Amino acid sequence: MTNDGLKILLVDDDKIMLFLHDTFLKRSGVLCDTVLCYNGQEALDYLDSNQAMETTFLVLLDINMPVMNGWEFLGAIRDRPYLSKVLIVMVSSATEESEKSRALTFGQVIDYQQKPLTVETCRRIIGSEKLRRFFDNVILE
Amino acid sequence: MSTARQEEFEDRTPVASEIMYHDLFELNPQPMWVYDVETYGILDVNQAAVRHYGFTREEFLGMTILALRPETEIPVMLEAVSIVRKHEQLFSSGIYKHRKKSGALIDVLIQGNIVYVNGRKAELVLATDITSWIASEQERTMSEEKFKAIFDHTTDAIVLCDDNGCCTDLNDASRRMLGYETDELRGVCIKDFMHLPDEIGFDGVWKNFLNGEILNGLMQIRRKDGTLITGSFNSKSNILPGLHMCVITDVTERMEKKRELMASERRFKALVQEGADLIAILDEQGNYQFVSESCYPILGIEPSHLVGKNAFDWIHPDDRETVLALFLKIREHRQIRTEPFRFKDGFGEYRWIVTIATNMTDDPAVGGVVANSRDITDAVEKARDLEISNERYRQQNEQLREIAWTQSHVVRAPLTRLMGLVQLLQSGDTAGMPVEMALELIKSSADELDEVIRKIVSKADKVQNDDE
Structure with missing residues (x-):
């Protein structure tokens, strides 16, 4: 069963990591489309071009990326009121608490996770209370 | 001389002795006269009296002795004459005031003796002018009293x-x-x-x-x-x-006070002249009026070299304006404290000085601005060394932070990839990825990780070497 109201964007410049996260996400049981982007700019372009969709986007966002890093992406989203429904989970290899604190100052960031994601982590993200507020019927297998 | 004898002399030629006695009267250097004790009329007068009193002989002979006295003395004279009238023979003496023709008053010692002239009772008077003697006596008495007063008081x-x-x-x-x-x-x-x-x-x-x-x-x-x-x-x-x-x-x-003063001066010298601080007194234009001996050991400048010169000539040009502006406020504020400023010493080098200046121009014992200066060059240099040291530590910290950041991001990138790949392999389902490819990716991630760790170690070594 799919959830047409949700799309998950995986944003990372590391293709292997994108592959792994996409795999683990699907194994976690979520039934929605995933879109793979290699930097923030690609993700932003995708969201801009699909803003008319009756879809809410969940972005799993890496921080350190070329072209547009995660922080720049967050700033760009904040400057686009029409993307206010976009929800973001930061996924970073950084371990500093300061990075996490900084990320959570952005209103659309609902979680911060360290790489690599696991199947269990993906399941917790999708089933989190914060995400449920937006999706009453997040569908899990 | 009795009346009988006098009458006897009038009818014959005088003998030599009579002439001699007459001369003793007439030529006596002391004023002499004879007066009638009943009428006070002057019967005879000698030349000395004429010279001394200023009256002519004729004037004398037309006068009474009252005319020789000032008004205030007349009662005294009348009393004296009344006594003479009561006696047949009487030698009298006394001190009186007489008046000359000029009106000048003189003190005279009067010595008189009763004589008879033509049967009338008269008195032969010898007058000695003692005006100068009395004045000198009065002066001497006053002098003695003065010296006695000094002696006693x-x-x-x-x-x-x-x-x-x-x-x-x-x-x-x-x-x-x-x-x-x-x-x-x-x-x-x-x-x-x-x-x-x-x-x-x-x-x-x-x-x-x-x-x-x-x-x-x-x-x-x-x-x-x-x-x-x-x-x-x-x-x-x-x-x-x-x-x-x-x-x-x-x-x-x-x-005792002198000893206390000397002790005080020694303390002052110990504090001001031999202390570690430089004490100076300046006028309101900043010219040195006094400089303590400590100037030479502190600045290498003899105090005498500074006295009369303007303090601002020794201050570093970059600091001069600031210190001068503060110094000019001394008129409004009794005391000012400078920030550290540079002062040229006797060797041409600049020393760092801080000064507390106190306005004591109103104190006559000081009459200037007291400047208490301290050489803080060593402290400033130590602070500068500390600042340099701190900057080095800051740079080290920056490098260490960079290492930490590298560790966090660069190290963890291949590591997380490795962990993810291992997780994938452990699941038994590689999601379409060939196992050989997964293993190759694990190896390349491990190599990348190894390379990053080597770089971190090398950078840490470099930071340590730079510090040493």
């Missing part, structure tokens, strides 16, 4: 001694100073209360004194109660034959 002790050094007279100040009654000291030798050093014998000193040596200086004097006071004495021998004088001033308190 001076605060200095005056001791008069005889040839043996025994006190013959002392004033009240001596009594107060020595604590004795005057009578107790009369006849006492001054050596009994002079406290001479053991090596100085009184007899030798006294002998030299009597030979004309003037003794003066300080000496210890033992009072009756045994206490010692310090006296400044000045002695003079033979102020009158066999009479010697010693004037003593009690300087005990003065000496």
